Amino acid sequence: MTVSVVIPVYNRFELTKRSVDSVLSQTVPVTEIILVDDGSIDGTSELLPRYVADNPAWRDVVRYFRQDSRGVSAARNLGISQAKGEWLAFNDNDDLWLPQKLEWQLRALRADGGQCGLCFTDAWFMNSADMKATVFQRCGVSYAAPTGVVGGLKGLIKGLEQVWIQTVVARAELVRSVGGFDEALSYNEDQDLLFRVALRTRFCYVSPPMVVINRMPPAQRHAGRVTDWHKEEVRLWMLQSRLEKNLKNLRSCGPFDPGVAKLLSVRLRTIHSQWANWHLCNRNYQKARKSISRAAGYDLSPGVAFKWALTQSAPSLARSIVTFRNWNANRRNTGNYY
Numbered sequence: 001m002t003v004s005v006v007i008p009v010y011n012r013f014e015l016t017k018r019s020v021d022s023v024l025s026q027t028v029p030v031t032e033i034i035l036v037d038d039g040s041i042d043g044t045s046e047l048l049p050r051y052v053a054d055n056p057a058w059r060d061v062v063r064y065f066r067q068d069s070r071g072v073s074a075a076r077n078l079g080i081s082q083a084k085g086e087w088l089a090f091n092d093n094d095d096l097w098l099p100q101k102l103e104w105q106l107r108a109l110r111a112d113g114g115q116c117g118l119c120f121t122d123a124w125f126m127n128s129a130d131m132k133a134t135v136f137q138r139c140g141v142s143y144a145a146p147t148g149v150v151g152g153l154k155g156l157i158k159g160l161e162q163v164w165i166q167t168v169v170a171r172a173e174l175v176r177s178v179g180g181f182d183e184a185l186s187y188n189e190d191q192d193l194l195f196r197v198a199l200r201t202r203f204c205y206v207s208p209p210m211v212v213i214n215r216m217p218p219a220q221r222h223a224g225r226v227t228d229w230h231k232e233e234v235r236l237w238m239l240q241s242r243l244e245k246n247l248k249n250l251r252s253c254g255p256f257d258p259g260v261a262k263l264l265s266v267r268l269r270t271i272h273s274q275w276a277n278w279h280l281c282n283r284n285y286q287k288a289r290k291s292i293s294r295a296a297g298y299d300l301s302p303g304v305a306f307k308w309a310l311t312q313s314a315p316s317l318a319r320s321i322v323t324f325r326n327w328n329a330n331r332r333n334t335g336n337y338y
Contacts, residue, residue, distance in 0.1 A: 120168050166213060
């Protein structure tokens with residue numbers, strides 16, 4: 001089983017070296033590591049190819065490509081197009097693989113007898129005092145066995161947040177067949193890809209954490225084309241786009257589980273309800289009414305019905321309620337009661 005590892009790069013030469021070295025330290029060697037520099041501006045574009053050429057441990061395994069800044073999805077897609085391995089794995093340039101990650105995943109894939117086209121693992125976080133739990137723990141996921149197969153598409157889609165792209169190994173032909181990463185998305189682009197792959201194959205897991213994910217403060221972690229990720233309107237727009245696309249893909253793939261469609265509809269209801277909140281806070285009451293009507297169209301819950309009635313009859317009151325709830329949520333998150 002040959003494995004190509006794709007690592008998008010934007011600045012951070014020293015962190016990139018550590019990321020690559022963690023992949024090179026695997027107990028089962030990778031076939032190649034593909035670094036795609038997405039238009040670094042801090043000297044990485046000059047330092048990295050020189051380091052590849054001068055470092056014997058890198059020279060025969062690491063391949064370096066550079067493109068004008070087009071975003072992480074475009075960088076990963078370029079790496080996918082250049083990959084020679086039967087399997088694709090991904091890492092970010094500030095995250096680390098533990099030495100036995102690939103060995104455990106290939107073992108899990110072989111144990112399944114070739115039925116699974118993707119394997120993922122749990123992961124730890126570093127550089128964050130607020131993220132002590134693993135990915136699986138934060139998602140409320142618990143597996144009794146160290147490896148196994150995730151049962152049922154609905155259960156997988158419901159818990160897709162447990163799958164982080166840094167932990168994934170997937171069949172290269174499968175990733176290519178679903179179109180790779182959507183370059184129009186700069187938020188949740190990995191979840192979008194995983195959903196499309198989940199419509200084609202089963203997933204298996206490795207329950208021990210095998211990746212260490214960097215969660216330093218966002219201002220230090222995000223750069224380039226994703227610096228506006230923190231804006232509520234950007235987050236909502238990207239989530240809405242992804243979920244609408246997921247629902248369209250589900251309905252176009254033939255017979256499907258109505259439970260999955262219901263799950264996506266409930267999530268879209270939530271997004272449009274949040275859009276209504278955003279418009280209310282900005283005193284755009286006409287758009288708030290439109291958003292809450294769209295939420296009701298996806299899934300009419302008692303809460304949505306109440307908010308719809310309130311935005312129709314007393315939008316100022318609806319705004320006051322939303323503002324108070326936001327303030328109360330921020331107070332709980334920050335511990336500031338004054």
